[in-house]
Amino acid sequence: MNIAVKTIMRLLASMAASGFFSVVTAQVQASAAVQVEQAWVRPSVPGQQGTGGYMKLTAQRSLRLVRVSSPVAGVAEVHEMKMDGEVMTMRPVKALELPAGKTVELKPGGLHLMLMDLKRPLLAGSSVPLTLVLQDSRGVESRVETNLRVSPSAAGAGGAHADTRKR
Numbered sequence: 001m002n003i004a005v006k007t008i009m010r011l012l013a014s015m016a017a018s019g020f021f022s023v024v025t026a027q028v029q030a031s032a033a034v035q036v037e038q039a040w041v042r043p044s045v046p047g048q049q050g051t052g053g054y055m056k057l058t059a060q061r062s063l064r065l066v067r068v069s070s071p072v073a074g075v076a077e078v079h080e081m082k083m084d085g086e087v088m089t090m091r092p093v094k095a096l097e098l099p100a101g102k103t104v105e106l107k108p109g110g111l112h113l114m115l116m117d118l119k120r121p122l123l124a125g126s127s128v129p130l131t132l133v134l135q136d137s138r139g140v141e142s143r144v145e146t147n148l149r150v151s152p153s154a155a156g157a158g159g160a161h162a163d164t165r166k167r
């Protein structure tokens, strides 16, 4: 090993020791603030106004999902199911809490994504872009871009076999 290589390696080692690289690491973590898994949306037929989407969200640090949007929908919201007397109804959630490290599941019969005012039919096998807008405890917003697989069931979303956990 020549002197120049030794010098560079020593320099790199001292930079690592001084925490120089931690800045880079923090930026990488911020860009993957929320892990999105098994994201899918039910297909729609021509003339259909709305459809439901589902996914698993895991935030690295506590965040709130405050908005969702998709170019295929005039309106996109997160809905929750509630019993209104004997009747199951759904209503928009203002902000969905994503506690650090805890997987929040949007699934049929529970929390779900609602795409309304659809601009075109969603064809099975295609995919739909989705933007998640997140807010941290200081009110700082960040965005996560993802895709929803258009499928009649979770099986088309990939990795569905892991979807057996009870909660």
Ligand SMILES: [Cu+2]
Residues within 6 Å of the ligand: 079, 090, 091, 112, 113, 114
């Ligand atoms: Cu709904």
